[in-house]
Amino acid sequence: MYPLNETHDPALQSWVESAQQPGTDFPIQNLPFAVLRRRGTPEPFRGGVAIGDQVLDLAAVLRSGALQGQGELVQAALQAGAQSSLNALMALGAPAWSALRLALSRALRQGSALQTGLQGCLLAQSEAEYALPARIGDYTDFYTSIHHATNVGKLMRPDNPLLPNYQWVPIGYHGRASSVIVSGQPFKRPQGQIKPPDAATPLLAATRRLDFELELGAYIGPGNALGEPIALAAAEQQVFGLSLLNDWSARDLQAWEYQPLGPFLGKNFATTVSPWVLTLEALAPYRAPLERSSDDPAPLPYLDSAYNRLHGALDIELEVALQTPRMREQGMEAATLVRSNSRHSYWTLAQMVAHHSVNGCNLQPGDLLGTGTLSGPQPQQAGALIELTLGGRQPLTLPNGEVRTFLEDGDTVWLRGCCQRPGVARIGFGECAGTVLPARA
Amino acid sequence: MYPLNETHDPALQSWVESAQQPGTDFPIQNLPFAVLRRRGTPEPFRGGVAIGDQVLDLAAVLRSGALQGQGELVQAALQAGAQSSLNALMALGAPAWSALRLALSRALRQGSALQTGLQGCLLAQSEAEYALPARIGDYTDFYTSIHHATNVGKLMRPDNPLLPNYQWVPIGYHGRASSVIVSGQPFKRPQGQIKPPDAATPLLAATRRLDFELELGAYIGPGNALGEPIALAAAEQQVFGLSLLNDWSARDLQAWEYQPLGPFLGKNFATTVSPWVLTLEALAPYRAPLERSSDDPAPLPYLDSAYNRLHGALDIELEVALQTPRMREQGMEAATLVRSNSRHSYWTLAQMVAHHSVNGCNLQPGDLLGTGTLSGPQPQQAGALIELTLGGRQPLTLPNGEVRTFLEDGDTVWLRGCCQRPGVARIGFGECAGTVLPARA
Numbered sequence: 001m002y003p004l005n006e007t008h009d010p011a012l013q014s015w016v017e018s019a020q021q022p023g024t025d026f027p028i029q030n031l032p033f034a035v036l037r038r039r040g041t042p043e044p045f046r047g048g049v050a051i052g053d054q055v056l057d058l059a060a061v062l063r064s065g066a067l068q069g070q071g072e073l074v075q076a077a078l079q080a081g082a083q084s085s086l087n088a089l090m091a092l093g094a095p096a097w098s099a100l101r102l103a104l105s106r107a108l109r110q111g112s113a114l115q116t117g118l119q120g121c122l123l124a125q126s127e128a129e130y131a132l133p134a135r136i137g138d139y140t141d142f143y144t145s146i147h148h149a150t151n152v153g154k155l156m157r158p159d160n161p162l163l164p165n166y167q168w169v170p171i172g173y174h175g176r177a178s179s180v181i182v183s184g185q186p187f188k189r190p191q192g193q194i195k196p197p198d199a200a201t202p203l204l205a206a207t208r209r210l211d212f213e214l215e216l217g218a219y220i221g222p223g224n225a226l227g228e229p230i231a232l233a234a235a236e237q238q239v240f241g242l243s244l245l246n247d248w249s250a251r252d253l254q255a256w257e258y259q260p261l262g263p264f265l266g267k268n269f270a271t272t273v274s275p276w277v278l279t280l281e282a283l284a285p286y287r288a289p290l291e292r293s294s295d296d297p298a299p300l301p302y303l304d305s306a307y308n309r310l311h312g313a314l315d316i317e318l319e320v321a322l323q324t325p326r327m328r329e330q331g332m333e334a335a336t337l338v339r340s341n342s343r344h345s346y347w348t349l350a351q352m353v354a355h356h357s358v359n360g361c362n363l364q365p366g367d368l369l370g371t372g373t374l375s376g377p378q379p380q381q382a383g384a385l386i387e388l389t390l391g392g393r394q395p396l397t398l399p400n401g402e403v404r405t406f407l408e409d410g411d412t413v414w415l416r417g418c419c420q421r422p423g424v425a426r427i428g429f430g431e432c433a434g435t436v437l438p439a440r441a
Numbered sequence: 442m443y444p445l446n447e448t449h450d451p452a453l454q455s456w457v458e459s460a461q462q463p464g465t466d467f468p469i470q471n472l473p474f475a476v477l478r479r480r481g482t483p484e485p486f487r488g489g490v491a492i493g494d495q496v497l498d499l500a501a502v503l504r505s506g507a508l509q510g511q512g513e514l515v516q517a518a519l520q521a522g523a524q525s526s527l528n529a530l531m532a533l534g535a536p537a538w539s540a541l542r543l544a545l546s547r548a549l550r551q552g553s554a555l556q557t558g559l560q561g562c563l564l565a566q567s568e569a570e571y572a573l574p575a576r577i578g579d580y581t582d583f584y585t586s587i588h589h590a591t592n593v594g595k596l597m598r599p600d601n602p603l604l605p606n607y608q609w610v611p612i613g614y615h616g617r618a619s620s621v622i623v624s625g626q627p628f629k630r631p632q633g634q635i636k637p638p639d640a641a642t643p644l645l646a647a648t649r650r651l652d653f654e655l656e657l658g659a660y661i662g663p664g665n666a667l668g669e670p671i672a673l674a675a676a677e678q679q680v681f682g683l684s685l686l687n688d689w690s691a692r693d694l695q696a697w698e699y700q701p702l703g704p705f706l707g708k709n710f711a712t713t714v715s716p717w718v719l720t721l722e723a724l725a726p727y728r729a730p731l732e733r734s735s736d737d738p739a740p741l742p743y744l745d746s747a748y749n750r751l752h753g754a755l756d757i758e759l760e761v762a763l764q765t766p767r768m769r770e771q772g773m774e775a776a777t778l779v780r781s782n783s784r785h786s787y788w789t790l791a792q793m794v795a796h797h798s799v800n801g802c803n804l805q806p807g808d809l810l811g812t813g814t815l816s817g818p819q820p821q822q823a824g825a826l827i828e829l830t831l832g833g834r835q836p837l838t839l840p841n842g843e844v845r846t847f848l849e850d851g852d853t854v855w856l857r858g859c860c861q862r863p864g865v866a867r868i869g870f871g872e873c874a875g876t877v878l879p880a881r882a
Contacts, residue, residue, distance in 0.1 A: 137578075138619050143702060153701075163700050168643050169634055173702035174615035174709070178579050178803045179667055188668040190800035193610055193741065202609050204741050204799070226620055226711070227629040227881065253800065259604050260594075261584060261614035262703020265800040268615070270667070300634065300645050358645070359631035359694065359706040360881070362619045440668065440801070 001236040002284040007105040010425040018052030025428025026050040032276040039129035047081040058082040060121035073099040090240040091365035130275035134366035136177040141370035143171040146346040148375035151387040170347040170355040176268035189439040190269035192253035206439035207250035210407040213373040214383030217245035220367040227360040235353035244274040244415040244432035274432035286419040287311040288343040312348035325410035340381040442677040443725040448546040451866040459493025466869025467491040473717040480570035488522040499523040501562035514540040531681040532806035571716035575807030582811035583613040587787040589816035592828040611788040611796040617709035630880040631710035633694035647880035648691035651848040654814040655824030658686035661808040668801040676794035685715040685856040685873035715873035727860040728752040729784040753789035766851035781822040850879045
C-alpha cells in the first residue's frame with residue numbers, strides 16, 4: 001500500500017550516531033513510536049520515536065517548535081503524538097502518519113538544519129520507562145498460522161487436525177484488553193481449574209502448563225462506524241502499525257474450559273506487548289507474497305485481491321528466547337528456542353481487518369489485533385511450547401542442560417523481530433520481555 | 442449482601458406522584474441510574490435517577506446544592522454520578538452507592554424539605570435521550586443457565602447435550618465492547634460467511650438466522666488489580682448493578698465460525714443494553730436460593746459459600762416481546778414470546794466475578810458481564826429463538842397469524858424485567874428495545 005520513498009533509502013544516515021550502529025533495531029529508516037517517560041520520575045507519559053539508542057521525545061519536539069512550518073498535517077500529527085497515548089495519532093489516519101514520518105526522517109538526517117533544535121529533545125532508551133502505546137478499547141486475537149493450527153489440532157485430533165472452516169474463515173476471538181501489559185512487567189503464574197486426565201473432578205491450582213505464544217500485534221487507526229464494513233482494499237489504511245505480542249497461555253486451564261465458547265481464563269491473566277510500534281510504511285520494503293499451495297481454496301471475494309496475493313504478507317523474522325533463573329545465575333544469555341517468520345501466515349493483516357468488520361463490527365483507534373501464534377512450516381519454527389514439546393511429551397534441553405516442557409517460575413521469555421533483505425535497511429522491533437512470578441500464595 | 446433498610450420500606454411514597462402509579466417500574470424503592478440528556482439538544486450527557494415517569498438530573502442536583510450537608514460520601518457520589526458516564530460512580534464502591542441511595546430516598550420522599558429545591562432538577566423520561574451507562578472497557582458474556590446450555594447442546598449433541606465442564610466452570614468468553622449499544626438504537630442485519638449444510642463451500646450473505654438472547658448485564662464497581670483475585674465473599678461488592686441485555690446472535694455465522702475459538706462475528710455486530718442500572722441494594726429484597734438438584738456436584742470451594750447457596754440467586758421476572766412491521770401497521774402491541782426468571786441460573790453473579798478473577802484477571806469500573814441467555818426449565822421459558830423453534834424447525838405463530846423462525850427486517854424486540862413479591866415494592870428495569878434494519882445493500 002505504501003510506495004517506497006526517500007524515508008526508506010538505505011543510504012540515509014542520522015546525526016544521532018547510534019542509529020548507524022550495525023545491528024541496531026532503530027536506524028533512521030525505522031522511526032517506530034512508543035509512549036514513555038524518564039524512568040523513576042513522575043513526568044507525564046508522552047509519545048516518542050526511536051532513533052539508534054535514543055528516543056526523540058515528541059512532547060519536547062512540540063514545545064521546541066522545531067517542526068513548525070512543516071505544514072498542518074505534521075503539526076496535527078505531532079500534537080497527537082505528544083499525548084499520553086497514541087490513540088489520537090492513530091485516529092488521524094495514514095496521510096498524517098506519513099507526513100510526520102517524512103518530517104522526522106528529514107529532521108533526523110545528517111546535515112539537517114534542525115539538529116541543534118532537536119538535540120535537547122533526545123532521551124536515552126536506557127533511561128526510559130514505557131507505557132502501553134495505546135488505550136486498548138478491544139483486543140482481538142486471530143489464528144492466522146495454518147502451521148500452528150495444524151500442530152495444535154494434531155495434539156487433539158491426530159487424524160483430522162485442521163477444521164473445515166480454517167481455509168475459509170480468518171478465525172479470531174475476543175481477548176481481554178485490561179490485562180494487556182507492556183514489556184518488562186512481570187506477572188504471577190495464574191491459578192485456575194485444572195482437570196487432570198485421571199481425576200474424576202477438577203481442582204483449583206496454579207497452572208502447570210504455562211506457555212508463551214509468538215505473535216505480532218496490530219494497532220487500529222481511524223476505524224469504521226458500526227454497520228459499515230471495511231473493504232479489503234482499504235483495510236491496510238486502518239492499521240497504524242505492528243509490535244510484538246506474547247499471548248501467555250495456561251494450557252491446562254484452557255483445555256478444561258474452552259468448550260464450547262473458546263479460551264477465557266487460560267489466556268486473560270496477561271498478554272505482553274513490546275513498547276515500539278513499527279508503522280506499515282516503515283515495513284513497506286518487506287512485503288511478501290502470500291504462501292499458498294495449489295490445493296488451497298481461493299478465498300471468498302471479500303478476502304481476495306491481487307495485491308493481497310502478491311504483497312499481502314510481511315517478511316518479518318521472529319524469535320523466542322528463554323532465560324531461566326539458573327542461566328541468569330550462571331551469567332548465560334537467553335537461549336533461542338524458536339526462529340520463525342510472519343510470511344508463513346495463512347491470512348494477512350488486510351484479511352484480518354476486512355473479515356473482522358464484514359458483519360459491521362466497529363473497530364476503533366487503538367484497538368489491538370493479535371495475529372495468533374506465528375509458527376512456520378518447520379518443527380523448530382513452532383511458536384509455542386505446546387507445539388515444540390508435542391503437548392509436553394518431549395522436553396526441550398537448554399544449553400546448560402536444564403530441561404523445560406512448560407515455563408517455570410523465574411523464567412524470562414523474550415520475543416524479538418527484525419526485517420532484513422539485501423539492499424534494504426535492516427529494521428527491528430526491539431524486545432518484548434516478560435518474567436513469570438510465583439503463583440499467589 | 443445488602444441488609445434491608447429504610448430505602449426498601451414498601452410504604453414509602455414520593456412527592457413525585459407518578460412514582461406511586463400502579464405498575465410503574467420506578468417507585469422510590471428502586472432509584473436506578475442512567476446517563477442521559479434532553480433529546481434533540483446538544484446538552485452534555487449526565488447521570489440521572491429514575492423516579493416514576495421522571496428523571497432526577499444529578500448534574501442539576503449537584504448545581505442546586507440541595508444535597509450539601511449530607512456528608513462527604515454523598516457529595517463524592519453525587520459529583521461522580523453527575524458526569525457523562527457512571528464509571529467514576531462505579532469506581533467509588535458500595536459505601537458511596539449506598540450513601541447516595543439513602544440521601545436520594547430521603548430527598549424524594551413525601552414531606553422532604555428538599556422538594557422545592559429538587560423540583561427544578563426533574564426531567565420527563567419521555568423527553569430523555571440515553572447514552573450507555575458506562576464506558577465499557579471489557580465485556581464478558583457468561584453461559585449461566587443450565588437450561589439454555591442443555592437446550593442448545595441438544596440441537597448439536599442430542600445424546601450428550603451438557604459438556605462435562607458445565608457444572609464445574611462458570612463458562613464465559615470475551616465479547617466485543619465497541620458494539621454495545623443502548624436501547625432504541627437500531628442495527629443492520631449483519632452479513633458474514635454462511636455454510637449451508639448441503640453446500641460444498643461457504644458464501645458471503647446476510648444472516649438468515651438472526652436471533653435475540655435474553656440476558657442480564659452486570660456493571661463492575663471498583664474492580665481488582667492484575668494478579669489479585671476477588672474472593673467469592675467480596676464479589677458482590679464489585680457489582681454496581683444490573684440492566685437488561687440482548688445478545689443479538691447470527692446463528693448461521695456462529696455455527697460456521699465457532700470452532701475452535703468460540704463466537705466472534707456471529708455476536709459482535711451489536712449487543713443492546715437497557716439504559717437503567719438497578720443497584721444490587723435495590724434488588725436486596727429479591728434474593729433467592731440457588732436452584733440445585735441433589736445430583737449436582739458441589740462447586741469447588743472458591744465458588745461455594747452458605748450465603749451463595751441460600752441467597753446467591755435473584756428473583757427477577759423476565760420477558761421477551763416481539764412486534765413485527767405488520768403488527769405495527771395493524772396497531773397491535775408486541776406479543777410476548779418468552780417469560781423466564783433469572784433465579785433459574787446455575788451460576789450466580791458472585792460466582793461469575795470470583796471465577797473471572799481467580800486467575801488474576803483484572804476487572805475495572807464499568808466493565809460489563811452478561812449472564813448468558815436466562816432460559817428457565819420450561820420450554821416457554823427459553824430465552825432465544827433457536828431454543829423456542831428447536832433450531833428453526835418449529836416456527837412460532839404470532840397472534841396475528843404471522844410465523845417466525847428467526848427475526849425479519851423491521852422486527853422490534855423488547856426485553857423487560859421486574860421484581861415483585863408480596864409485601865415488597867415492585868421494581869422494574871424499564872425497556873431494552875432494538876429494531877432490525879435491512880442488511881447493507
